[in-house]
Amino acid sequence: MSEYLIELKNISKRFGGVRALDDVSIAIRPGEIHCLAGENGSGKSTIIKVMSGIYTPEEGEILVDGSPVGRLDPIQAVHKGVQVIYQDFSLFGNLTVAENLVLNTYLLEGARRMDWPRARKMAREVLARLDVKIDIDADVESLPASGKQIVAIARAILAEARLIVMDEPTTALTRHEVDALFAIVRDLKAQGIAILFVSHKMREMLEISERLTVFRNGRKVAEGAMRDFDEPAITRAMTGLELEDELYAPKIDAAATPALEVEDLRVPGIVNGVSLELRPGEIVGISGLIGSGRTELARALFGMENATAKTFRVSGKDVFPRSVQEAIDLGIAYVPEDRLSEGLFLTQSIERNMVVSILERLRRGLFLDRAAMRDKTEQMFRDMQIAAPSPETAVGNLSGGNAQRVMLGRWLLTGAKILLLNGPTVGVDVGSKAKIHRIIRDLAEKEGLAVLMISDDVPELTGNCNRIHVMHEGRFVAGFHGADMTEDNINDSLKALR
Amino acid sequence: MAAKAERKPLIRRLLGEDAAIIQLAAITLLIFVVMAGLNPDKFLRYYNFESISYVMPELGILCIAMMVAMLTGGIDLSIVAIANLAAITAGLYFRHPAVAEAIAAGGAGVVLHTIMGVLIALTVGLAAGLLNGVLIARLRIIPILATLGTGQVFAGLALVLTGGPAIAGYPQAWTWIGTGKLLGIAAPFWILIVVATVVAVVLRRTHLGVNLMLIGTNARAAVFAGIRSSRMILYSYAMTGLMAAIAGILLSGRTNSAKADFGSSYLLQAVLIAVLGGTNPAGGKGRVAGVLLALVALMLLSSGMQIMRVSNFMIDAVWGAFLVLVIAINYLRSSR
């Protein structure tokens, strides 16, 4: 018997010309809680897919229980006890909890018959084992995120997992739910099941993990027992940079008319009375969990929700955008969280992606003014320092950072005065991240834009904002500025949320 | 216009950089060469191409209409029904005693009433297209089902209006649209050229066209970018309906009759040609030039096979096989 449950040795994997994994090794012991940390694009998700047999590496060796497995395929991986819980949980919303729980197991067993009584029995048992109460006859789509996650964990247990890989498991959970999750994880450990957390939120990982592996740019840069690391050390390993404490300290003219004044903004059931003021040159941060209403707040400001407010003033004028078009005309811009599905037109050119929101203004009579279109695009293409052969390049070929700069360029072309950013550097590599932060700061400082920055990434907020609100259950529950605005204070505030 | 675009060779600008279209041009040429090689004396006769130029436009316009619907990831299964309904409504107008009398009297009245008839047909097409647009864009019914339903309604109304048999006896000016000649070229062919040019310009040079492409590429992102999606989709189906009505005028003009179930095989052919022409049925991609090339390819193929006395049924089968073949080629090319 080997010391390790699963060992990946000297794995390399490339996609086209890109080396996603470069000679990396990771080993997991039975029943340990292991954390794999790394920024987006560090190769975390690639190694998960190698481990679960979805990708075949070009080089390297995979050992399970000390014996090498030649080519690991997904079915084999499941037979070896590897279960992955993806961020989207991979559940079937149209099927009941019980069926979701047993489907993998039945398929694994090669069953031909759908044994409903056994399914319900197994479902009840496994949920009892996790000590949670979920209606096994409910359709999964009716469950909240935390419920779905429990179903996903229970499903992995039923499939006789010996290693459960969880990809960013805490993103959608409140602190209370995270505690419940950790209790379950400890329980699993006690039952001899190993857990691999894959995350970039190290604070939570510090709490629970025993061992740590850190990836950066497709290489392993650190590993060891968790007690040998502290937070700055992990951050250094992940980013390869010393965090520079160059805070954003703009000179705000307190007498200037606020770019945006909102009082008692409500979206039924989600945003419960938010008041907010944004002055030109300010970068205001919003921290909060998924489901805290932060995204809906931004969408309401962008005219996308059926919202009400006591006051809604843009540059001192009473207006209330009722549609995206009205919001754009008022100089409001929104960079959504999910750039790929909500932001970009991947198969279309950079030019079209940039001018999409000013097409109406580019009309000359019946036709588009193509010369003006090209001029504007080329200028923005240069201003945003987009690394691409030309504005004709399809956006799908760009890296995350370049794509995000296309999004920013689109809104600058509309002449936006208020910039709502939701997760501005999600999926952006470290170098590009700094570049985007620089652009945002310049826009605020030099162009006088008012920026609202929503982020999961607390250091991103403390490093770039001059004020930060913590949002929970549709309200601002805490506010920080000046010397109070430290990572610790904000993290403590987030932790206190129930 | 900026000079940059002009520098590209003309052929490049017409065909684009699209590999699918270049491939299609090659296929078209190949078909032409093979057919010409197999029956040089019959296939290469002027008469053959002339007759193609009369039959092709009505189908061609339906194909372009289908392509426009597909740009946003939709489809319009009601175009043939709209075409027939439009032609029948105009036919009923000509049958009205007062109108029939005026037409019989000849003179300027004929042209005037024919213009009225055209306007009526176009209005019917536009209204039908708007109905589709409202169902799809506002009520959010998925296009396949919405147009399946409206197609039945339109065909049903056509049946109710005619009671079953074909309507005949269109005025001469009307049949001229389908059979006449202008500057030595078939009148319907001119209409195809005009429609194709207008649609190509709309798609490339107007904000409606660019918006439709963007909506088809990513409907969610279109909302976040402030595109008035439902209005644009509504316009696209209105355009489709209008084009279907034009096709109906050509069809009834050419055959001097209109019937509720005319041209039912056109529906499949329109889908087929649109897809062959490089239109992505999932949306976001489609060019008039590609559709026209596919149209010419299939018309040459059909006419060549007709000359070889292959039955029309077999020609249908070959068209279907062609579609499957192109799906396979496109897949293999894109996955390379």
Added chain:
Amino acid sequence: MRSLQSTEVVIAAVLVAVMVLIGLINPAFWGVDNLFSLAKANIVIGIMALGVLLIMISGGIDVSFPAISAAALYITVRAMVALDYDGVLLPFIAASVIGVLLGAFNAFIIERFRMIPLIVTLGTASIVRGLVLGLLGTSIVNINKMPKELIAFGKQDLVTVTAQNGATVGLTAMVLVYLGVAVVMHIVLRHTMMGRSVYAYGGDPESARRAGVNTRRTIFFVYCTAGLLAGFAGLLHSSMIWQANPRDFIGLELDVIAAVVLGGASIFGGRGSVLGTMIGVFTLVMVKNSLILMKVDTTWQRVVVGVIIIAATAITAWRDRKKLV
């Protein structure tokens, strides 16, 4: 599951309401002869609808099944005539096999080349119809030439009653065939892993793949089964109307898809049930066949079917409304 059941309740309620309405307009609706002929009219379209249901649950759509049905029945009957063979079992097997093969063709193109099912099945329909009409001709095999045993099979009655006007009316035994197919289909969908895989695939193909569903086998199962049912229904139709017409079922895809949608299946996949589909088919057939009873000119039939499709889809669109933003 619960939501499905409630969907079925809604459809059933609509059905009952429409029946009451038609009965009020013309009490002849409730006559035994009318009800028997209604039941008969359900059989072929119902069996086809069960195939389409399967495809819709998997998230696909099929417009080639009428062509497949016509091909299966015509090839089989022509072969029987040519070989001078008479019988029941073997021909039905033959027709079903033809259906399976054509369904496998659909599945192959859809699975291998990742093309959307609507386009693929449009192409298949064109190929199949073209080849059958082009190679076998268009002549109808009528009652004189039809194999006698096939006719005898289709003629069997389950019960016969004497109607008020003295005529004897029978309920065709083919109703049992329909019910049998429906029960089997229900069991497959509800109680086999293959059936559940279809729901899983229709719900989320990517998750299904990750869960270990053999997606290729699922797609082949779906389209082959639909083809089988189409082929079988085609020959059944032929034996019930005592003739074989290669042009049969043109345009029927609209009615069948309408019936399945009316029965609560989601065109986005993952939802639909046998019972709901049967109720949907019954509703559609009943409305179409009752127009005469309601003294509506038959030329209005298509308009009515169209309006039903639009209404049914508007309702399901409202049910399935996925917020776009």
